[in-house]
Structures are given as structure tokens and as C-alpha cells.
Amino acid sequence: MSTGKKRKKGISTRMIALVAVFFIGIATVVAIWQLLSQQVYYGVWYSTPVIRNGKVGIPLDFVSQNKIVYIDVKLSNKTSAEDMLNWATTRRLRETRREIATLLYVLGNYPKGRLYLPLLCYQTPSGKIVGALRTCEPCESFEFRIGGKNLICQRCGTEWKLEDLREIAYDRGCGVYPPPELPITVEDETIWIDISPLTPEG
Known part of the structure; x- marks a missing residue:
């Protein structure tokens, strides 16, 4: 050759x-x-939120590290909780606001009782921070996980898009009831979840 x-x-x-x-x-x-x-993240508790002017503050880096965070906001006292419930009931009669309807459910069914407001905060793959009431109302669940690009109810398996909490095509029945989103601001490395839409003062 x-x-x-x-x-x-x-x-x-x-x-x-x-x-x-x-x-x-x-x-x-x-x-x-x-x-x-397709990475999965489960909720991690943050137990020392800052409450200020109708907003709940948690560190940005804690959410960035854990991806999905649970917060229980303790209402100041039983009277405050009852006032919130009565206000929400009245508001519900006048308006069809999703967060108010869900608040009624939460205050009546959360295992810790009416003195706590369960919140959820997570970071999407694009870096967006989302805050919401932590409940899947129809199936009475207060626990979620992140699976890939979706938020998933731990009880019924319903999935919503992380970016906008829009239900996906193959939801399992609770898709039209996503955790009601709450306003978010980020200042000085702190995430502030605005709960004023859920209070008489708001």
C-alpha cells in the first residue's frame, strides 16, 4: 500500500x-x-421572617439557595385573625377576588389554626421571585414541590408553570385554583411579600 x-x-x-x-x-x-x-426541590421552612408595614421579609439568598421556601406568618392575636376573617367574608360578598376566597379557606382549614397565614416563596429558572398563599384549595393541601419548570401540589399532583402559575394541559383537577400570587419587591437583598391585599388595612 x-x-x-x-x-x-x-x-x-x-x-x-x-x-x-x-x-x-x-x-x-x-x-x-x-x-x-427536571430537578426536584421540596419546601424548606424559614422561621424568622420580618413583618413590617403589611409586608413579610425573607433573605433573597435563602430563597435562591433553597428554590422553594415555606413561611408561616403569625397573626398578632386571635382578635386580629377574627377581624381578618370577618373582613374577608364581607369583601367576598362584594367582590369575586381569588385571594380573598382562598384566605377564607386558609383561615378556616390550616392545621395550625387561624393564628397563622401560610405563605410560599420560590425562585423560577429565569430568576423571577414569586410569592403566594401556600394552598391548593380544592384538595386541602398546604405543601408543594418544584419539579423542573413546574410547581406541583404534594397531595393531588396538579402542576402549574413556575413563571406565571398557569395550569398545564394535563392538570389533575385543581389547575384552575393555583396558589394566589401576592405582590413581591426585592430591596437590599431582602424579598418583601406584600400581604396587604389580605388585610383590612390593605
Whole structure:
């Protein structure tokens, strides 16, 4: 065999090897991306929120690290809780506001009783911070997890898009009842969840 043919055969073999390595690399990257996109996070409790001017403050880095955070806001006293419930009932009669209807459910059914307001805060894959009442009203659940790009009820398995809490096509019945979203601001590395829409003062 001539030297030219040997050289050509060697080049062809190297080219095939390089192409194979290239496609294996792409397949590996895709597999890693798919694994990360389906990563699951469970709620982590934050027990020392700051309450100020109708807002609940928690550290931004705590949410960024844990992805999904549970907060129980203790109402000042039983009278305050009853006032909130009475106000919500009256408001519900005048308006069809989703967060008010859910508040009525929460105050009546949360296992800790009417002295606590369960909240949820999470960070989406795009970096957006979302705050909401922590309840899946129809199935009476107060626990969620993040699965990939969706928020998932721990009890019924209904899923909503993390970015906008929009139900997905194959929801399991509670899709039209996402956790009611609350206004969020971020100041000086602190997330402030505005609960004033749930109070008479708001």
C-alpha cells in the first residue's frame, strides 16, 4: 500500500473519531441539561421572617439557595385573625377576588389554626421571585414541590408553570385554583411579600 493511501486512511479514521467524540459530547450535554431541568426541590421552612408595614421579609439568598421556601406568618392575636376573617367574608360578598376566597379557606382549614397565614416563596429558572398563599384549595393541601419548570401540589399532583402559575394541559383537577400570587419587591437583598391585599388595612 502506498504512503498516500496510508495517510488518507489515517486521516479518515481520525475524522470519524472526532465526529464520534463531537456527537457524544452533544449527547452528554443534552442529558445533563434534561437532568437539571427536571430537578426536584421540596419546601424548606424559614422561621424568622420580618413583618413590617403589611409586608413579610425573607433573605433573597435563602430563597435562591433553597428554590422553594415555606413561611408561616403569625397573626398578632386571635382578635386580629377574627377581624381578618370577618373582613374577608364581607369583601367576598362584594367582590369575586381569588385571594380573598382562598384566605377564607386558609383561615378556616390550616392545621395550625387561624393564628397563622401560610405563605410560599420560590425562585423560577429565569430568576423571577414569586410569592403566594401556600394552598391548593380544592384538595386541602398546604405543601408543594418544584419539579423542573413546574410547581406541583404534594397531595393531588396538579402542576402549574413556575413563571406565571398557569395550569398545564394535563392538570389533575385543581389547575384552575393555583396558589394566589401576592405582590413581591426585592430591596437590599431582602424579598418583601406584600400581604396587604389580605388585610383590612390593605
